[in-house]
Amino acid sequence: MTVAADKLDDAGRAETGRMVALDHVTVQYYQRSRVVTALSDVSFIVHPGQSVGILGTKGSGKTTLIRLLAKLEQPMTGRVVHHNMTASWPLWARTGLIRGMTVRDNIRFTAQLYGRAAPDLIRSVDDFAGLGASMDRLLGDLPASTMAKVMFSAAVGLDFDFYPIDGLNATSDLEFRRKADETLQMLRRRAAIVLATGRAAAIKQYCDVAYVLHRGVLTHHDTIDKAIRYFRTCSAEPGEEAAS
Amino acid sequence: MSDVSNAISNQLRVLKAVTFREAKARIGLNFLGVWTEFGRLSVAIAVFSVMRYITSKGIHRGMEIVPFIATGVLMFWIFRRTLMLVSTTTLSAERYSxxxxVTILDLAISRGIVNIVLYVILSFVAFAVFMIAGVSQPIYRPAYVAMLLIVSGFYGLFAGIIFNALCTRIRLVRPVLQVALRILLMTSGVFFVIPEIPYLFHGFALWNPLLHLNDLMRQEYFGKYKAEMADFGYAMEWLFWLVFFALVSERAMRPRVERA
Incomplete structure (x- = not known):
């Protein structure tokens, strides 16, 4: 069933005064001379401290959903509400910084943009990602996964209230992945997260609530196990491909 | 803190951050961007000065020929480069997605500020080099010279915002703009002062605010030339209307520009 958000204002604001919500959101793309519906009348609310899992196969609309929650896209119809909660960019993003600038300058820009002390954020990212001398090298000269590490570390260092996550583990650096796993568990306690993935195990590990996104339609399930069962049914349909 | 002061401080914070990023991107590694710009200006000033020297003399109406050409070139280049950079803002907006x-307007203003500051610095470096080399007297009123350069830069900034909006809607605008800039180069007093224009054409020539700025520039740089036909009020009137139309066109085209 799709969760109705008709009483969005009452539900969210009256209870805590803080929330992130999608309210009857529809997104369509024009692709190869036909209209593709990425999200169809999607509604749900995320409260502070809640960890929401979105299970979806490849092409189910997960990335669009996460981009909407990160305010990187606008819906065609419906609305995305961020009420008294600051939202991060998608964790593990591999874009967003300038490759022609040093890592240090990229972090300095991000700190200035969010009104934080640049030296503190630089130190925090350096400690987390362990970049050392690479901090003063051009981002474009470093491995592609460095951008994902910097974006992850900076987002954590900026203490947002809400973190949208599109898939997990964009790096093969085992030490960084271990730290990132620990950090996600820590984030679950202090912030709200929405994790969109095709891996049922990740949803079990990090989330309290689970939805299944299938062909642009979001359905809520009472338990994570029920969501996983429904997701497996959807994945078994002809033409479906498992997401990473 | 009230909502208004909060909004202003947020806006200033974003502008500061984007200006920092644009400055870093513009200057580049090892100041390569600054050297490129300096080289480009030096070539233009040298070529135009030699041409002017060959066709007339080393002194033009009591003004040394190298600073005479340099003031015109710098005044026009600060306008042209700012306009060209700001008018392509939409093409670079993806980097801030x-x-x-960060809005398109933030990015346009930041690009303009970076270019204006860079050109004012380069201009005064060039003027200092001329003085040291003995081809120019000291600047008569440096603060006025700086102000006129900044006004010319603001022309470029606000005209650039208008063209950024127009270019998103009408593709033909960009080649037309290139032609218009070439005509402006020839008619903005880069190579001459207003009294040299045949009286018959004064009515047409004097509508161009850059011509007024260039004449005033020569007055403030040399001190011995009087820009009797130039009107600073007219130049500021143009700036006022450019700001007005820039803000209107930016607001009107914002949804389309953001989708582009």
Whole structure:
């Protein structure tokens, strides 16, 4: 069933005064001379401290959903509400910084943009990602996964209230992945997260609530196990491909 | 803190951050961007000065020929480069897509500020080099010279915002703009002062505010030339209307520009 958000204002604001919500959101793309519906009348609310899992196969609309929650896209119809909660960019993003600038300058820009002390954020990212001398090298000269590490570390260092996550583990650096796993568990306690993935195990590990996104339609399930069962049914349909 | 002061401080914070990023991107590694710009200006000033020297003399109406050409070139280049950079803002906006608080207007203003500051610095470096080399007297009123350069830069900034909006809607605008800039180069007093224009054409020539700025520039740089036909009020009137139309066109085209 799709969760109705008709009483969005009452539900969210009256209870805590803080929330992130999608309210009857529809997104369509024009692709190869036909209209593709990425999200169809999607509604749900995320409260502070809640960890929401979105299970979806490849092409189910997960990335669009996460981009909407990160305010990187606008819906065609419906609305995305961020009420008294600051939202991060998608964790593990591999874009967003300038490759022609040093890592240090990229972090300095991000700190200035969010009104934080640049030296503190630089130190925090350096400690987390362990970049050392690479901090003063051009981002474009470093491995592609460095951008994902910097974006992850900076987002954590900026203490947002809400973190949208599109898939997990964009790096093969085992030490960084271990730290990132620990950090996600820590984030679950202090912030709200929405994790969109095709891996049922990740949803079990990090989330309290689970939805299944299938062909642009979001359905809520009472338990994570029920969501996983429904997701497996959807994945078994002809033409479906498992997401990473 | 009230909502208004909060909004202003947020806006200033975003502008500061984007200006920092644009400055870093513009200057580049090892100041390569600054050297490129300096080289480009030096070539233009040298070529035009030699041409002018060959066709007339080393002194033009009591003004040394190298600073005479340099003031005109710098005044026009600060306008042209700012306009060209700002008018392509939409094409660079993708780099900021992960930061939704950065708008096209923030990016346009930041690019303009970076270019204006860079050109004012380069201009005064060039003027200092001329003085050291003995081809120019000291600047008569440096603060006025700086102000006129900044006004010319603001022309470029606000005209650039208008053209950024127009170019998103009408593709033909960009080649037309290139032609218009070439005509402006020839008619803005880069190579001459207003009294040299045949009286018959004064009515047409004097509508161009850059011509007024260039004449005033020569007055403030040399001190011995009087820009009797130039009107600073007229130049500021143009600036006022450019700001007005820039803000209107930016607001009107914002949804389309953001989708582009």
């Amino acid at each position: 992960f930061f939704p608080q």
